[in-house]
Every structure is written in C-alpha cells, then in structure tokens.
Amino acid sequence: MKFGVVVSEGPYTHQASDTAYHFVTAALAAGHEVPRVFFYHDGVNVGTRLSIPPQDERNIQQQWSALAKEHGTDLVICIAAAQRRGLLDKNEAERQGKDADNIAEGFRISGLGQLIEMAIDADRLMTFGD
Amino acid sequence: MEDGVKKFLYVNRKAPYGTIYALEALEVVLIGAAFDQDVSLAFLDDGVFQLTKGQDTKEIGVKNFSPTFRALGDYEVTKLYVEKESLDERGLTADDLQDITYEDEDDDWAEKPSILIVSRSEMADVMAGQDVILSF
Amino acid sequence: MATLHTVNKSPFATQSLLSCLGHAKAGDTVLLIEDGVYGAAGGTGLADAVAGLGGAVTLAVLAPDLKARGIDEGRLMDGVKTVDYAGFVDLAASHDRTQAWL
Numbered sequence: 001m002k003f004g005v006v007v008s009e010g011p012y013t014h015q016a017s018d019t020a021y022h023f024v025t026a027a028l029a030a031g032h033e034v035p036r037v038f039f040y041h042d043g044v045n046v047g048t049r050l051s052i053p054p055q056d057e058r059n060i061q062q063q064w065s066a067l068a069k070e071h072g073t074d075l076v077i078c079i080a081a082a083q084r085r086g087l088l089d090k091n092e093a094e095r096q097g098k099d100a101d102n103i104a105e106g107f108r109i110s111g112l113g114q115l116i117e118m119a120i121d122a123d124r125l126m127t128f129g130d
Numbered sequence: 131m132e133d134g135v136k137k138f139l140y141v142n143r144k145a146p147y148g149t150i151y152a153l154e155a156l157e158v159v160l161i162g163a164a165f166d167q168d169v170s171l172a173f174l175d176d177g178v179f180q181l182t183k184g185q186d187t188k189e190i191g192v193k194n195f196s197p198t199f200r201a202l203g204d205y206e207v208t209k210l211y212v213e214k215e216s217l218d219e220r221g222l223t224a225d226d227l228q229d230i231t232y233e234d235e236d237d238d239w240a241e242k243p244s245i246l247i248v249s250r251s252e253m254a255d256v257m258a259g260q261d262v263i264l265s266f
Numbered sequence: 267m268a269t270l271h272t273v274n275k276s277p278f279a280t281q282s283l284l285s286c287l288g289h290a291k292a293g294d295t296v297l298l299i300e301d302g303v304y305g306a307a308g309g310t311g312l313a314d315a316v317a318g319l320g321g322a323v324t325l326a327v328l329a330p331d332l333k334a335r336g337i338d339e340g341r342l343m344d345g346v347k348t349v350d351y352a353g354f355v356d357l358a359a360s361h362d363r364t365q366a367w368l
Binding site for chain 1: 274275299300301328330350351352354355356358359363364366368
C-alpha cells in the first residue's frame with residue numbers, strides 16, 4: 001500500500017515529526033511504500049541543516065535525511081510556508097538575494113501542488129501535526 | 131472514486147489569526163482547486179469562527195483573509211459544510227456568517243449559497259464519504 | 267468503509283477527543299497518540315463520557331506513547347486496545363481513510 005504523509009508541526013516543540021518518522025519507518029519495514037513526505041506549516045523547519053540538538057538527543061533532521069537516502073523517500077518542503085519561516089534552498093536564496101541557504105540533504109523545496117498530487121496518488125493520507 | 135477524481139475534504143477546526151492554520155489551509159484549497167478533484171470544506175468546532183462577518187485585522191497587523199472565502203466560487207469550490215452544533219455552542223447563527231455564493235453553470239449561472247449548514251450527524255456522513263481528508 | 271481517527275491532544279486540554287467521538291461512526295477506530303493517550307486512562311473525570319460515547323467505535327492507544335508517559339496498561343479503560351507503530355500502520359492500512367483531529 002502507498003502512504004502519503006503530511007508533517008505540519010516543527011521539530012522538538014511538538015512530537016508530530018517524531019511520530020511521523022516512527023510511522024514511516026514502521027510502514028517501510030512492513031513492506032509498504034512511502035514515496036513522499038510533505039512538510040507544511042512549521043513542519044518546514046524539520047528540513048533545516050543548521051539545527052544542532054544536544055548530542056544526547058535525537059537529531060530529527062538527520063533521521064529524515066538518512067531515511068530519504070536509504071529509501072528514496074521524497075521529502076518536500078512547501079515553498080510558501082518555507083519562505084515565511086526562513087527556509088531557502090540555494091536557487092531560491094540566489095533568486096531572493098539572500099546570503100545563505102539552509103536546506104538539509106534529502107529535502108527539496110516545492111509547491112503545494114506536490115501535496116495535492118501526493119494525496120491523489122496515495123492509498124492513504126496520514127497527517128501528523130498539532 | 132470515479133474517473134480518477136477523488137473526494138477531498140478540507141477540515142477546518144481552528145479559529146483564524148491566533149494561529150496560521152486557517153490561512154495556510156485556505157492556501158492549500160486555492161492551489162488544490164487547479165487539480166479538478168471533488169472538493170468540499172468542513173467547518174466545525176472553532177473553525178466556524180473563520181467564516182464570520184465583520185473581521186477587521188488592521189490593528190493587529192495581520193492580513194484579513196476572510197474575503198477570500200467569498201472568491202472560492204470562482205475556483206469552483208462551492209461546498210462549505212458548516213456544523214450547526216458548533217455554531218450553537220458558540221452563540222452563532224447562519225446570519226453571523228459571510229454571504230458566500232457561487233454561480234451555478236448548470237443552472238443558467240444562478241447565484242446559489244455555498245454555505246450548507248449541517249447537523250453533527252450529517253457532518254459525520256460528509257466525512258465518512260471522502261477519499262482524502264486534509265486536517266488543519 | 268471505516269475511518270481511522272487519530273487524536274493527539276489530552277482531552278483535559280482540548281475538545282478534540284470529544285469532537286472526534288461525536289463524529290466517528292460504527293466500525294471506526296479512534297487511535298490515541300502523543301498526549302491523546304491521557305484520554306485512555308480509566309478513573310478520570312472524562313472516562314465515563316469517553317466510554318459512553320465510544321459505543322460501536324473501537325478505542326486504541328499507541329503503546330510507546332503510553333510508556334513514555336508512565337501510564338501502566340492496567341490503568342486503561344476496559345476495551346481499549348494497545349498497538350505499537352507497526353500496529354498503527356496496520357490500522358491505517360485496514361481502514362478506508364484516516365482523519366487526524368489536530
């Protein structure tokens with residue numbers, strides 16, 4: 001079965017991105033497909049490569065990046081939500097005249113259409129938020 | 131699901147302005163309208179506050195997005211289910227909500243109300259009839 | 267055509283669980299996750315309301331979230347099922363749709 005997953009809260013403040021990660025890991029282990037995870041609202045903050053959690057805590061961004069690398073899951077950050085919150089990839093940073101970009105490996109920035117497409121394509125849509 | 135068209139329900143249970151969920155939900159609805167799916171919106175619990183008349187955000191410095199609901203008809207989003215019990219609990223009636231209408235192309239462009247006031251059990255039926263539920 | 271509902275808030279903080287139970291239909295499952303698991307304990311001021319509204323709806327709770335919060339499974343209301351993340355995935359797959367009560 002094909003799952004689409006929405007993460008709509010940021011890391012650390014809310015448990016949503018952790019629960020989503022455990023759900024996706026379990027779904028993949030059970031032989032299901034998770035072609036894409038869509039990050040919306042403050043969920044876009046999961047995709048910054050500049051977070052430095054204490055060493056004895058899980059690194060949420062790195063967990064997702066590793067998952068994308070191992071399973072090819074497409075981690076999409078909503079561009080409109082990302083721009084409000086200061087998440088930029090290299091192209092967008094250049095286009096907007098900003099002096100830095102901060103998207104982590106395995107994540108990409110794209111439009112809300114990717115969310116709708118995922119919902120159309122998936123057998124089940126899971127939402128993890130607050 | 132017929133002909134690759136899915137029934138999408140956007141569920142709105144949060145009030146506007148205190149958090150961004152209502153505004154960003156509306157942004158999804160506007161983009162999603164381009165995908166030719168069978169779209170409905172549900173407003174229940176504090177979500178009914180999104181549709182009230184007379185919102186004026188000048189003094190809080192936040193964009194007033196309530197007029198956008200009146201433009202949804204142009205995007206062929208014409209089914210806004212509003213739960214009566216949620217209105218009652220909050221001391222609201224249908225008269226407190228904006229007039230939101232659409233022009234029905236199948237009926238000589240007659241102007242019709244987009245807001246459908248439904249009971250809790252009718253709302254439960256609407257929810258149970260969907261393929262995709264997007265929660266905000 | 268059943269729905270898997272997820273509730274992630276404590277019923278002592280928000281109306282999400284009550285609203286969810288008010289809309290769930292016979293054959294549906296309500297899965298309590300994250301802070302939602304506080305709604306599964308027996309002997310609380312809300313237990314009767316939750317049990318009464320449940321009816322033909324199955325109540326389930328995510329065990330890792332229970333354990334994290336130090337809630338012993340023996341304290342759960344009668345009839346509440348516990349699942350792990352794999353069980354959560356199974357529930358999502360075996361219902362026709364999911365609805366998150368955020």
